Amino acid sequence: MATQTSTRPQLSYLTEQLNQFKQKGTYFRLRVLDDEQAPVCTFDGKRVINLASNNYLGLTTHPRLREAALQATRKYGVGSGAVRTIAGTMKIHMELEEKIARFKNVEASVVFQSGFAANAGTVSAVLGKEDFIISDELNHASIIDGARLSRAAIKVFRHKDVAHAEELLKEVAGQPGHKLLITDGVFSMDGDVAPLPALCDLAEKYGAIMMVDDAHASGVLGRNGRGTIDHFHVHGRVDIQVGTLSKAVGALGGYVCGSRDLIDFLYHRARPFLFSTSHPPSVAASCIAAFEVLEQEPERIEKLWDNTRYWKKELGNLGYNIGGVNTPASETPITPIIIGDGKLTMDFSRELFKEGVMGTGIAFPTVPEGKARVRTIVTATHTREELDGALEVLRRVGKRMGILR
Numbered sequence: 001m002a003t004q005t006s007t008r009p010q011l012s013y014l015t016e017q018l019n020q021f022k023q024k025g026t027y028f029r030l031r032v033l034d035d036e037q038a039p040v041c042t043f044d045g046k047r048v049i050n051l052a053s054n055n056y057l058g059l060t061t062h063p064r065l066r067e068a069a070l071q072a073t074r075k076y077g078v079g080s081g082a083v084r085t086i087a088g089t090m091k092i093h094m095e096l097e098e099k100i101a102r103f104k105n106v107e108a109s110v111v112f113q114s115g116f117a118a119n120a121g122t123v124s125a126v127l128g129k130e131d132f133i134i135s136d137e138l139n140h141a142s143i144i145d146g147a148r149l150s151r152a153a154i155k156v157f158r159h160k161d162v163a164h165a166e167e168l169l170k171e172v173a174g175q176p177g178h179k180l181l182i183t184d185g186v187f188s189m190d191g192d193v194a195p196l197p198a199l200c201d202l203a204e205k206y207g208a209i210m211m212v213d214d215a216h217a218s219g220v221l222g223r224n225g226r227g228t229i230d231h232f233h234v235h236g237r238v239d240i241q242v243g244t245l246s247k248a249v250g251a252l253g254g255y256v257c258g259s260r261d262l263i264d265f266l267y268h269r270a271r272p273f274l275f276s277t278s279h280p281p282s283v284a285a286s287c288i289a290a291f292e293v294l295e296q297e298p299e300r301i302e303k304l305w306d307n308t309r310y311w312k313k314e315l316g317n318l319g320y321n322i323g324g325v326n327t328p329a330s331e332t333p334i335t336p337i338i339i340g341d342g343k344l345t346m347d348f349s350r351e352l353f354k355e356g357v358m359g360t361g362i363a364f365p366t367v368p369e370g371k372a373r374v375r376t377i378v379t380a381t382h383t384r385e386e387l388d389g390a391l392e393v394l395r396r397v398g399k400r401m402g403i404l405r
């Protein structure tokens with residue numbers, strides 16, 4: 001059989017588009033990690049201080065999570081063998097869901113293969129074409145895709161603008177369909193936090209379903225990392241809570257928390273649950289261990305916030321724009337260094353890498369035109385020396401490129 005060696009004419013339009021990306025300077029190659037996801041690690045053969053991962057608490061390499069995965073693999077094998085509704089629900093999946101529900105103090109929880117699947121699967125299952133989705137303009141792509149799949153009418157409010165959200169709710173108040181008010185808990189590109197209490201007030205005033213995606217808040221905000229609902233004390237006022245197991249929790253997956261009936265309904269109608277195989281037992285085991293670590297090692301979260309405060313202060317002292325002027329002000333470990341121009345941002349990121357700092361350049365369409373940035377995330381496991389080392393590189397490269405005066 002002949003091996004396919006090049007793009008056939010049917011797909012040549014993709015090559016043309018790639019060439020356009022190259023012209024615009026937005027084309028990228030994947031950086032490949034040679035070792036563990038750690039504060040200092042090796043990408044493409046180069047040792048760098050890693051400011052790019054979501055491994056907030058260092059759990060990707062925590063001995064307890066590692067051991068749990070190995071034990072589960074020995075005991076149960078490497079795969080679940082089916083989707084949850086056919087034969088792929090293992091006891092360890094149920095244990096994880098019970099653990100999450102207890103942790104979040106809700107009736108029930110269901111785990112999806114990823115946070116993306118949790119959002120897309122839930123929004124598209126709960127809403128239909130007669131319904132309305134009122135969504136923050138900076139909500140995650142998985143919410144947007146779920147909203148589109150639902151075929152509900154989508155109304156987008158200006159970022160964190162509660163008055164605008166109310167206008168939109170008023171517009172549809174007379175319509176018979178269900179209304180969903182939906183927001184990220186922490187916004188992934190700017191690191192700012194949703195105005196949750198005010199949004200809960202609105203949802204109650206207009207009888208809307210309230211949904212929060214806490215991907216970047218899971219393990220970061222609230223007691224022991226219980227998320228924004230706990231942080232703002234709005235327990236019982238959010239109908240659908242989504243969290244991720246892929247970021248601070250250190251493994252992979254997404255979960256939905258809510259009432260028993262909500263979760264039962266998702267068992268019956270959420271398409272990633274019905275049509276895609278469940279996690280390997282090792283993943284479920286790692287996640288169970290991770291929630292134990294969240295409960296037993298709160299000092300990790302304290303260290304995360306300690307490092308975050310230090311990092312923001314020192315970056316500001318260097319003279320970088322870390323948000324808050326024409327962009328939202330970060331309130332979490334996500335700290336953007338706003339550059340503005342897309343090409344300059346990508347060049348800056350590359351220069352940082354050459355000097356031993358990994359910070360991802362993010363440009364349009366992921367963030368608005370003119371607001372390109374290098375996004376940095378410090379973790380609980382960065383040492384002060386590592387942070388100082390990264391700051392020195394940022395100072396040097398920033399001056400050399402004329403970004404700092």
Ligand SMILES: *Cc1c(COP(=O)(O)O)cnc(C)c1O
Pocket residue numbers: 114115116117119140142184186188213215216244245246247252253254
């Ligand atoms: C990362 C992220 C997701 C997706 O989570 P995965 O588990 O990586 O699929 C969903 N929502 C938000 C806001 C995120 O930042």
